[in-house]
Each structure stands twice: as structure tokens, then as C-alpha cells.
Amino acid sequence: MAYDEARAARYDDAHAARFAEAGTAVTALLGLVPAPARILELGVGTGRLALPLAATGADVWGVDASEPMLARLRAKPGADRVHAVAGDFTTPDDLVEGPFDLAFVAFNTLFELPTQDAQVRCLVGVARLLGPAGVFVVEALAPDLTRLEQTVSALAVGGDAAVLQATRHDPTTQQVSGADLTVTATGEVSMSPWSIRYVSVPELDLMARLAGLRLRTRWGSWHREPFTPASTSHVSVYERGQP
Numbered sequence: 001m002a003y004d005e006a007r008a009a010r011y012d013d014a015h016a017a018r019f020a021e022a023g024t025a026v027t028a029l030l031g032l033v034p035a036p037a038r039i040l041e042l043g044v045g046t047g048r049l050a051l052p053l054a055a056t057g058a059d060v061w062g063v064d065a066s067e068p069m070l071a072r073l074r075a076k077p078g079a080d081r082v083h084a085v086a087g088d089f090t091t092p093d094d095l096v097e098g099p100f101d102l103a104f105v106a107f108n109t110l111f112e113l114p115t116q117d118a119q120v121r122c123l124v125g126v127a128r129l130l131g132p133a134g135v136f137v138v139e140a141l142a143p144d145l146t147r148l149e150q151t152v153s154a155l156a157v158g159g160d161a162a163v164l165q166a167t168r169h170d171p172t173t174q175q176v177s178g179a180d181l182t183v184t185a186t187g188e189v190s191m192s193p194w195s196i197r198y199v200s201v202p203e204l205d206l207m208a209r210l211a212g213l214r215l216r217t218r219w220g221s222w223h224r225e226p227f228t229p230a231s232t233s234h235v236s237v238y239e240r241g242q243p
Contacts, residue, residue, distance in 0.1 A: 003045075007192050008068035012046055018107065019048050025139070025222040026052045029104060032135050032237060037101040040129065042089040042122070043109035047073040047082060054081035061096050063089045090118045092125040099131035106139040111196040116174075116207075119199060123211035127240060136213060136238045139222070142231050143198045160185045174198050201234055213238040 003011070012019060026049060030037070037058045044050045044062025046069055054060040061083040064070050070084050087095040090113055092103075103126045113119045126136050155163040167178035177195040182188075199207070205215055216239045220231040227234050 003066035005068045028222045033101040040100045040103040042105040093128045098129035104137035127211045
């Protein structure tokens, strides 16, 4: 997904509910490692999680491929505590130096890497950056393939604009491509295309094993409830070493 200037400008407002729940995620993450921790976030964006993590005294590094998103992070209070690095996190070990106590990728951001090969290389790079007791956390959807189909839906409808989303699913490549179409009351129209490559939970576990990681625990969300067949998302915690 290309976070250009237009998408970056509306990101925080579009995901206000996620920002409101950031404290829950931060608490869960910090509970996995002793303080003070050295932490790496892949896809740091505008700092939804990095900024509150850094405010606790953690040494926080964040990688993102979008300069417009990083510009918004750097403009926020407390941004001087976050080491923001521009680059493609397919190979995070080319961008930052370890070791890290904790690395994580949240909010389906792993899916933005376009191929299985890129996703595996990312996990291999993360494994190289972890310290001996380090952990890697992935927050993502637990895909329900029965619901992935071609759709058109309304994301938002207001007095001055409406945002529609059209999606198309290719099960052979596990790709979902789409576009967000914004139509304003004055007749202005803009379109933001995007694409993700989703990963099933068992596939993610296999990718982790290929990278030399093993599953420590899995929750249904940042609230740390058990992951079940009915869960629509997961927070998976991996550690170094083969089972």
C-alpha cells in the first residue's frame, strides 16, 4: 500500500479508533520484555505505537517506506525519542543494527509486503536483529477466506464527502487489491489504490520456522485473550530457536 501525501494526511483521522486503543497494545508489548527495552517497529507510520512506547523510556526505532508518514511522525511531540528510519522493511537488517529485545509489526502491516518471498525475507532479517532473549510480535487478521471476495462498500459517509472502497481477491496469489474513492460535495474525486498479500496463521508459523523462530504464545488481540477458531485477528509472539 502506497502511503503518499494524500493518504498520510488522513491516516490518523481514518484510524482514530486504533489510536484510542494504542495504550492496550503498548501495555501488552512492554509486558513481553524487561525494561528498559530496545524496540524495533516495522511500518512505524505516524507513530501510533512508537511514540507511547518511547514515552515509557524504551529505546524505540521505527522503519517505514513512506516519507510522508514519517514526516508526520517527526512533527509530533516526543518524536525526538524515536529513531525514525526511511526504508523498505523487507530487509530490516540492512536498515538498522541489532540486537533488539523486541521487534514487532502491527495492524496487518506485514501484509503490505507484496510476495511470500518478501515476507519470509523480512522475518529472516528480524531474526538476525533479535537478541538471545528477543521476541518478534505480529498483529494481523486471521483471514476468513469465505469473506474475501469482490466487494464495493462505503467506508465513510458525511455531509461533505463519501469514501467508497472497491476490492478484488485473487486466491491463487493471496492478493487483495482495491481502491478507496473519495467524492466530495463539491464534486472533487480522488482515488487511492492499494494491495495486500494476506498470510494465514499456519503459513505465518511456517515462515517463522524458516527464519529460525518458534511460536511462544498467541492471543486473539492486544487484550491477550486466548486465540480460538472464532478469532478474527491474532497477536503472535515468536522467539528465537527451532522447536
